[in-house]
Structure formats: structure tokens, C-alpha cells
Amino acid sequence: MTEKHSGFNASCAKCALQTICFANGLYETDLDRLDELVDRLPSISKGEYLYSAGDEFSCLYAIRAGIVKLISFSEDETEVIHGFYLPGDIVGMEAMAYDAHEFYAVALDTTTVCALPYGQLASLSSEVPHLNSQMFSLMSREIMSSRLHSTILTQKTAEQRLADFILLMSTKYKSRGYEHRQFRLNILHRDVANFLNLTPETVSRILGKFQKEALMTWKKKEVIIKNENGLRELANDSVE
Amino acid sequence: MTEKHSGFNASCAKCALQTICFANGLYETDLDRLDELVDRLPSISKGEYLYSAGDEFSCLYAIRAGIVKLISFSEDETEVIHGFYLPGDIVGMEAMAYDAHEFYAVALDTTTVCALPYGQLASLSSEVPHLNSQMFSLMSREIMSSRLHSTILTQKTAEQRLADFILLMSTKYKSRGYEHRQFRLNILHRDVANFLNLTPETVSRILGKFQKEALMTWKKKEVIIKNENGLRELANDSVE
DNA sequence: CGCAGATTTGACTACGCTCAAACAACGTGG
DNA sequence: CCACGTTGTTTGAGCGTAGTCAAATCTGCG
Numbered sequence: 001m002t003e004k005h006s007g008f009n010a011s012c013a014k015c016a017l018q019t020i021c022f023a024n025g026l027y028e029t030d031l032d033r034l035d036e037l038v039d040r041l042p043s044i045s046k047g048e049y050l051y052s053a054g055d056e057f058s059c060l061y062a063i064r065a066g067i068v069k070l071i072s073f074s075e076d077e078t079e080v081i082h083g084f085y086l087p088g089d090i091v092g093m094e095a096m097a098y099d100a101h102e103f104y105a106v107a108l109d110t111t112t113v114c115a116l117p118y119g120q121l122a123s124l125s126s127e128v129p130h131l132n133s134q135m136f137s138l139m140s141r142e143i144m145s146s147r148l149h150s151t152i153l154t155q156k157t158a159e160q161r162l163a164d165f166i167l168l169m170s171t172k173y174k175s176r177g178y179e180h181r182q183f184r185l186n187i188l189h190r191d192v193a194n195f196l197n198l199t200p201e202t203v204s205r206i207l208g209k210f211q212k213e214a215l216m217t218w219k220k221k222e223v224i225i226k227n228e229n230g231l232r233e234l235a236n237d238s239v240e
Numbered sequence: 241m242t243e244k245h246s247g248f249n250a251s252c253a254k255c256a257l258q259t260i261c262f263a264n265g266l267y268e269t270d271l272d273r274l275d276e277l278v279d280r281l282p283s284i285s286k287g288e289y290l291y292s293a294g295d296e297f298s299c300l301y302a303i304r305a306g307i308v309k310l311i312s313f314s315e316d317e318t319e320v321i322h323g324f325y326l327p328g329d330i331v332g333m334e335a336m337a338y339d340a341h342e343f344y345a346v347a348l349d350t351t352t353v354c355a356l357p358y359g360q361l362a363s364l365s366s367e368v369p370h371l372n373s374q375m376f377s378l379m380s381r382e383i384m385s386s387r388l389h390s391t392i393l394t395q396k397t398a399e400q401r402l403a404d405f406i407l408l409m410s411t412k413y414k415s416r417g418y419e420h421r422q423f424r425l426n427i428l429h430r431d432v433a434n435f436l437n438l439t440p441e442t443v444s445r446i447l448g449k450f451q452k453e454a455l456m457t458w459k460k461k462e463v464i465i466k467n468e469n470g471l472r473e474l475a476n477d478s479v480e
Numbered sequence: 481c482g483c484a485g486a487t488t489t490g491a492c493t494a495c496g497c498t499c500a501a502a503c504a505a506c507g508t509g510g
Numbered sequence: 511c512c513a514c515g516t517t518g519t520t521t522g523a524g525c526g527t528a529g530t531c532a533a534a535t536c537t538g539c540g
Contacts, residue, residue, distance in 0.1 A: 072387075074395040076478030082387050094387060096380035103387075122373055129366050136362070139379040140336035146386035147312075147322050147334060147343075153393055154437040155314040158496065189519070197394040202496060204520050220505085236315055398528065429487070439529060444488055460537085 011035050020088030020176070021062050022116065022134055030128045037124060039115040040064070050091065050105035050113065057095040059115040063087050066111025067186055070094075072103050081195040083145065084108075084187060086172050093142050109186045153197050156235070161196040162206050163235035166216060170225060181225040185218070251275050260328030260416070261302050262356065262374055270368045277364060279355040280304070290331065290345035290353065297335040299355040303327050306351025307426060310334075312343050321435040323385065324348075324427060326412050333382050349426045393437050396475070401436040402446050403475035406456060410465060421465040425458065 010016075012023045012035045023031055039059075043066075044050065050061055050068060061068075068085040082103065085091050095101045096118065125132040152164050174180035193203040211217050215234070216225045225231065250256075252263045252275045263271055279299075283306075284290065290301055290308060301308075303325050310322040310331060322343065325331050335341045336358065365372040392404050414420035433443040451457050455474070456465045465471065 072391065074391065074478070075476055078395075080391050080395060082390070093380060094383045097377040097384070098380070102384070122369070122376070126366050126369050126372055129362070132366055132372065133362055136375070136379070137337040139376070139383065140333060140338070143334045143379065143382050143386060144337070144342070146383060146390065150322070150386065150390045150393060151312065151314065151320050153390060155318070155320060188517095190517095199497060200519070201498085201521085205496095208520080440487070441489085441530085442528060445528095448488080 009040050012038065015064075017062070017064070017088040017176070021090070022121075022131065022138070024134055025130055026128070026134075027130075030131060033124055033128070034131065037116055037120045039117070041113055041115050043110050043112045044107050045111075046107055046109050048107050048111075050107065050111075051101050052104050053100070053102050055101045057092070057098060057101055057118065059117050060090055060092040060096075060121065061105070061113040061115055063089050063091065064112040064114055066113075067108045068105050068111055068113075069108055069187075069191060070103050070105055079194060081191055083149070084169075084191075084195070086176070088176060090138050090142075093139050096139075108188075108191070158196075158198050158202050159206050159209070160235050160237075161198065162192070162203060162210075163215075163231045165192060165196055166218075166223065166225065167228075167231060167235055169223070170228075181228065183223055184221050185223045186221050189218075249280050252278065255304075257302075257304070257328040257416070261330070262361075262371065262378070264374055265370055266368070266374075267370075270371060273364055273368070274371065277356055277360045278302075279357070281353055281355050283350050283352045284347045286347055286349050288347050290347065290351075291341050292344050293340070293342050295341045297332070297338060297341055297358065299357050300330055300332040300336075300361065301345070302354040302356065303329050303331065304352040304354055307348045308345050308351055308353075309348055309427075309431060310343050310345055319434060321431055323389070324409075324431075324435070326416070328416060330378050330382075333379050336379075348428075348431070398436075398438050398442050399446050399449070400475050400477075401438065402432070402443060402450075403455075403471045405432060405436060406458075406463065406465065407468075407471060407475055409463070410468075421468065423463055424461050425463045426461050429458075 011032075012018055012021075013028065013031050015021070015023070018024065018031075023034060026034065053072065063085050065087055068089075068091055070082040070085065070091060072080045072082065074080055082094075085105075091105050091113075092101075094103060121135075125135050152161055156164060169185060170180045170183070173183050189203050189207070190200045193200045196203075207218055210231075213227075213230070215227045215230050216223065218224075251272075252258055252261075253268065253271050255261070255263070258264065258271075263274060266274065293312065305327055308325040308329075308331055310325065312320050312322065314320055322334075325345075331345050331353075332341075334343060361375075365375055392401055396404060409425060410420045410423070413423050429443050429447070430440045433440045436443075447458055450471075453467075453470070455467045455470050456463065458464075
């Protein structure tokens, strides 16, 4: 059995994120069994690595609080950002086919995670069909979100990408029951630029434009969406 | 039990692709159980759809022969190509979290597939741990290949993307035991352009250049790699 | 053979990048 | 708790890669 750490240790049964996470839809007895696997790690600070490329793959991580970016490095050492993970999201699934990680998971803010040892999770999953199908669902969603990411990169202009990104984050907050028109977003503009395959300069210019057009603002980590429909139109309009 | 169709119906146990597919590493008895689920569908012709967006999700498909592209359509009706699938590859995993497909799987050539009903596959998978972990592996690889795709799109120049693509295909053929420096590639240049987020004109110009530099040729569906290392260098060099 | 669709070639263009420099925000130590 | 240095953001000017548009040519299939 894994050691339990200090911090807020709500069991899966009491966790507010249970419907987004592995636990979704499990019976209470199965939930308790899942709960026994979970290693609630102590918080890590901004800049710390949850795992690095080359690390042995051993666990999946459910984000409990904070935010994590998933990155790799290209030949010329520049960071490639594959995604941002919020509370309830799972990180690590991209490594399940391999012995070692190929990506880096980095905390962008003080972050708390539940670690689930893969071997044990897989065993339990075999015994609990619903958990197994939940695993498949989570992985399938990860595939979709990656496909969606490429779609945005290839089909949309710089303005549309940024509008899309803000709406994506807004939707995530909404689905977690938070205010979705005003929220704290502790991501550097530089990282957003990178994720959207833009430069910080371009992001800055576009945010300026969005503000002038009263669509939204993003200052000091605080996003305020002033005209959601306007943003949505902008994001979805075909270029014509 | 599902109906069996005509055509070359080698059981999983006799299938040359078993190490790439679900069957990889299974014991003979489990292989036979897997075999019972498999519905070997009749061939579909070039242009036909294996599934369409909106279709109920019911099966995963293992490509037996031929080639399939996975696509969606953006707002302005243009095709977005997410990938090409060769014999041994699995299509459909992106839909496992949903009731209905969101993508289209289209045959680019006469294509034969094994259909595996998802419900039955999931059940068997629960009973056969190794099959379950093989499922996880396949899905994890799909996540990685999608991440790799975005990486190529964002990090590489037009020439590098094309070199990368040719090498990717070459590697796929190699891993299946075929000649990897000369192979038939029944994909339209237009589709490759689309997949790499380029225009057909750009692809045409670059192929011309590659030919002039004696790196490779691609004429009438036949790819010949003349200088593999040259291509590899080109693909991997950072831009500086 | 003929036609629709695919590819090639050429001239021109645009979107977002690069480079540079000023400015703002942050967090760290004295 | 403020000063300072580091890191992040903004603004401007000019540029380059790949896209666009158009027309010629090739290919494959009925």
C-alpha cells in the first residue's frame, strides 16, 4: 500500500471532481477500491516537474488543484506545448504504451495531484468493467482533444485560434461548475502563443484588438469575457 | 455470433499482422476467443466510407489490406485529414468516448478490415489482462502519433514536413516487413498536402526539388527513396 | 478517345514572424 | 517592505515562407 501524505485528502467518494475523473459512474464499493490505489502527493510548486522525458512510466496523474502543461522539446531546444491540464484532467496517458515518458509535465502554479500506479489501476480496471470503459473514454477524449488541437492549428487564423482557446478554457471552467465569463488563468501569454503556434507579439496584438472591440480582456492572469457570442462568431466563422 | 464473410479469412492466429494488432502477445486460447469476435467484412472500394460522422459508434476496425484516411470537415466544408492508416493499424479509437462518430474513415484504395464490436471487445478485454493492456497501448500510441503530427506541423518547414512524411511511411512499411526504400503509396499529393497543412502546389514544387537533389521520387503512386540519410538529415535539422 | 480530376509551373501576395527596443510585472534578498 | 534585476509584454518596422490565383499539362478511367 502506498504511503498517504498530508494535505486535503478527500476520498474519491467525497471529491468534487469525481464525475470528470476515473471515478465517474462507479458504485460506492468500487469507488472505495479505487480510493485505495490513490496516492495523494504533496503539492508541487510552479516550475516543478511531475515527470520528465526519460522517467520510468509508472503512474497516471489526476489533477486535483492547479494547472499543468505537457511539453516536449524539438531539435533546436524550443519548447513544444501539447496541452494544459486543469483540475479533474488526467495526465500521463500518452506514455502508457512505453516504458519511459517522452514528454515533460510541468506545474504552472502550485499544483496537487493524485497519482494512480498504472499496474494497480489496470488490474482494478480488469475487475471493474465500468472503470475499464471509463479508462477507454478518457483516452479516447485525449485523442479527440489532440485532433482538435491540430484542426485549430491548421484551419484557423491567429485571431480565431486565440478566441477558440479562450472559449475552450471558459468551457472547461463551466463544466467544472465555475464562473465561465471571468476566471483566473495562470498561463503565460508566451505559453499560449506557443500552444497556438503563434508568437507572443502576435498574441499581444490580438489581445489588444479584442479589448478595443470589447470582446474580452486578459490582464494580470484574469480573463474577462465581455461578449461571448462575438468571440464565438469570430472563432467559428469560416475565413471566406 | 457475427456472420462470416467471404474473402481471405485467415484467423488471428494465422494473420501476418498479429504482432501489430490487438492480438499482439496473446496466448493461443485467448487468441481464439478474440478470433470469435472478429467480423471480417467484405472489401470496400476506393472512395467508400468505413464510417461517417453521425454513425453510431459500435466497432473498432483493424485494417487488413488497403489504406484508409481519417477526416473531418471544417466550417467552410474543407476536408481536414487526421491520418492515414495502413494494414495492421486500428481505426475508430477516437470515437470510444462517444455514442456517435465525429470523423469519417474513407478507403483510398480497395480495403479490407476486421470489425471488432466494441462491447464484446471490452468484455473480453476485462477477462484477458494482456488484451486490456494491449488496448491501452494502442490508444496511447494513437495519442502519441497525434501529438507528433501537431509537432511536425508547428516545428517544421514545408520541406521538412514532406521529408518527415515520406520517412514515416517508409518506417511503417519497414516495420511490416516490406521494402522500405521503394513502395506503392496510393495517396493523392493533394491529400498529403492537406495532412501536412500545405497546398498541392507547394508539395509539387518540393517533390520537384527532391528529385533534382536525388533524394527521392514519387511518380504514379510509386515512391523511391534514393538517399535515405539525406532525407533524414533534412527532416531533422533544426532551422537555425 | 475524350473528359474530369490531378499535377505542374509561374507571377504575385499576405499573414504572421523576426528583430529591436521600450516598458511593465514579479519575486527575491537585503 | 522596498529596490532592483529578471522575466514577461507591448509596440513598431520590415520581411519571408508558403498561399493564392490562373493557366497549361498530364493522368486515368469510362
